[in-house]
Amino acid sequence: xxxxxxxxxxxxxxxxxxxxxxxxxxxxxxxxxxxxxxxxxxxxxxxxxxxxxxxxxxxxxxxxxxxxxxxxxxxxxxxxxxxxxxxxxxxxxxxxxxxxxxxxxxxxxxxxxxxxxxxxxxxxxxxxxxxxxxxxxxxxxxxxxxxxxxxxxxxxxxxxxxxxxxxxxxxxxxxxxxxxxxxxxxxxxxxxxxxxxxxxxxxxxxxxxxxxxxxxxxxxxxxxxxxxxxxxxxxxxxxxxxxxxxxxxxxxxxxxxxxxxxxxxxxxxxxxxxxxxxxxxxxxxxxxxxxxxxxxxxxxxxxxxxxxxxxxxxxxxxxxxxxxxxxxxxxxxxxxxxxxxxxxxxxxxxxxxxxxxxxxxxxxxxxxxxxxxxxxxxxxxxxxxxxxxxxxxxxxxxxxxxxxxxxxxxxxxxxxxxxxxxxxxxxxxxxxxxxxxxxxxxxxxxxxxxxxxxxxxxxxxxxxxxxxxxxxxxxxxxxxxxxxxxxxxxxxxxxxxxxxxxxx
Amino acid sequence: xxxxxxxxxxxxxxxxxxxxxxxxxxxxxxxxxxxxxxxxxxxxxxxxxxxxxxxxxxxxxxxxxxxxxxxxxxxxxxxxxxxxxxxxxxxxxxxxxxxxx
Numbered sequence: 001x002x003x004x005x006x007x008x009x010x011x012x013x014x015x016x017x018x019x020x021x022x023x024x025x026x027x028x029x030x031x032x033x034x035x036x037x038x039x040x041x042x043x044x045x046x047x048x049x050x051x052x053x054x055x056x057x058x059x060x061x062x063x064x065x066x067x068x069x070x071x072x073x074x075x076x077x078x079x080x081x082x083x084x085x086x087x088x089x090x091x092x093x094x095x096x097x098x099x100x101x102x103x104x105x106x107x108x109x110x111x112x113x114x115x116x117x118x119x120x121x122x123x124x125x126x127x128x129x130x131x132x133x134x135x136x137x138x139x140x141x142x143x144x145x146x147x148x149x150x151x152x153x154x155x156x157x158x159x160x161x162x163x164x165x166x167x168x169x170x171x172x173x174x175x176x177x178x179x180x181x182x183x184x185x186x187x188x189x190x191x192x193x194x195x196x197x198x199x200x201x202x203x204x205x206x207x208x209x210x211x212x213x214x215x216x217x218x219x220x221x222x223x224x225x226x227x228x229x230x231x232x233x234x235x236x237x238x239x240x241x242x243x244x245x246x247x248x249x250x251x252x253x254x255x256x257x258x259x260x261x262x263x264x265x266x267x268x269x270x271x272x273x274x275x276x277x278x279x280x281x282x283x284x285x286x287x288x289x290x291x292x293x294x295x296x297x298x299x300x301x302x303x304x305x306x307x308x309x310x311x312x313x314x315x316x317x318x319x320x321x322x323x324x325x326x327x328x329x330x331x332x333x334x335x336x337x338x339x340x341x342x343x344x345x346x347x348x349x350x351x352x353x354x355x356x357x358x359x360x361x362x363x364x365x366x367x368x369x370x371x372x373x374x375x376x377x378x379x380x381x382x383x384x385x386x387x388x389x390x391x392x393x394x395x396x397x398x399x400x401x402x403x404x405x406x407x408x409x410x411x412x413x414x415x416x417x418x419x420x421x422x423x424x425x426x427x428x429x430x431x432x433x434x435x436x437x438x439x440x441x442x443x444x445x446x447x448x449x450x451x452x453x454x455x456x457x458x459x460x461x462x463x464x465x466x467x468x469x470x471x472x473x474x475x476x477x478x479x480x481x482x483x484x485x486x487x488x489x490x491x492x493x494x495x496x497x498x499x500x501x502x503x504x
Numbered sequence: 505x506x507x508x509x510x511x512x513x514x515x516x517x518x519x520x521x522x523x524x525x526x527x528x529x530x531x532x533x534x535x536x537x538x539x540x541x542x543x544x545x546x547x548x549x550x551x552x553x554x555x556x557x558x559x560x561x562x563x564x565x566x567x568x569x570x571x572x573x574x575x576x577x578x579x580x581x582x583x584x585x586x587x588x589x590x591x592x593x594x595x596x597x598x599x600x601x602x603x604x605x
Contacts, residue, residue, distance in 0.1 A: 009573075150565070150569055154569060217542060219545050316551075317554060
């Protein structure tokens, strides 16, 4: 490779990393709880975890039970009980109030159950998907960050020509800069397949809304609605003829026969109560990677009107159908999710070491504002996430305001940590302080779960134990990180700045 | 005459600047990718319309990444813009024919 090409790629890798690094840390770290959204949503509501284990689901009985509770809407959705939770979730989006109407039914007897008020799983998942910014701008920003990650990975792969040696080189007794360099290369190389998949799928998910008009322009004369209907299926054509009863179970059985091996995770009703109403079953194939399957039927007759069966279709439809399962681990089980989570943590380390290395190469200390911002935002997010989970247990009896207080604590902890880091003159001490505080908060979550919800780790089981175990593993990782992180920077004569310094 | 010469020299300096090369790689690459995506979606010979749409969607990100580095690795800004235009202009013609403009 020519020296000029290598230099351009090296600089591009560094600049893309420094511009998008902190944002990428936020997206990737928040992706860990987002990956476990279902499990956390289940864990955060002890009244739902107390239900007897059941995945029993009779569509007609569920709809009847919902109607008895005055849950009657033209458009609504049902998510049946699954291997994580033993309750069905029904919801409708009220466009006027811009709010969801939600109903929880116990799977074993279709009785209404009251969920607890915690919203921690949604707060964290929304940070990952939209950064809590107005839709769709947050998602576009995340898509662009994903694209930046993809470009940084490509340059990173090309410039590391001695990758076999770098894969196993770690010199912990040498200088701080060499420690950063070795960690950055090791983490980057070992997580390469994971980061590539994550960046590519994340970019598609983030920017799909942005490129949809371009694709619709070419294939559907610019009609995005028409393109959406062609891919996802049509909406109901309301004809104003009331109909009180539909052959719902017959249609459900038809879907199960037509799509064997598919686990239904959502049933969408459109135009319920009208002869022109549609019902759509969506699910994931149990044994395929490109596993998104959906069929729309006429609710009155059970006649199929649209099928999105990507398995038997062209290669690009199959690639697209694999994007969501690959990104959110909708293949494999809880252990694969745990592997994803650990890999995501490694990528977080990759980003932080990259930022620090960029400053080191320019002769700046960790007290440079960019170093402080990295520590504040990244460390602050870790503290805020654990504070949110901890408050989810301790604030259980607050009542309707629980979600509000949880969100307030989350943002307050994040902002305060960032401000403290920006003011601090001792970054290493502060980093140790943040890690130790995070460990304490993580353990306090387990204690809070025991005291407030009577779910001690030695009595818990199933997914509650899985979440608690996950928190213990994370605490252990923080402990090791705290032990290995030096108390101050070690320098060597050889480590002089190798790049132009930036003005602070 | 000297004013014209000075202005054109300034223009060449701006075009050849590193910032111009970066703009060509980011913005030029982006718009070229859009034109290629429209072309692929219009002319993709395999499968039905939905397959064409997904082909365009997948290629969008692949082409964007490839074009970014191909343009960025140009010797200077003017060469970067020549690369952009060498793809963008033919693709715009192809798109116009496909869209019956």
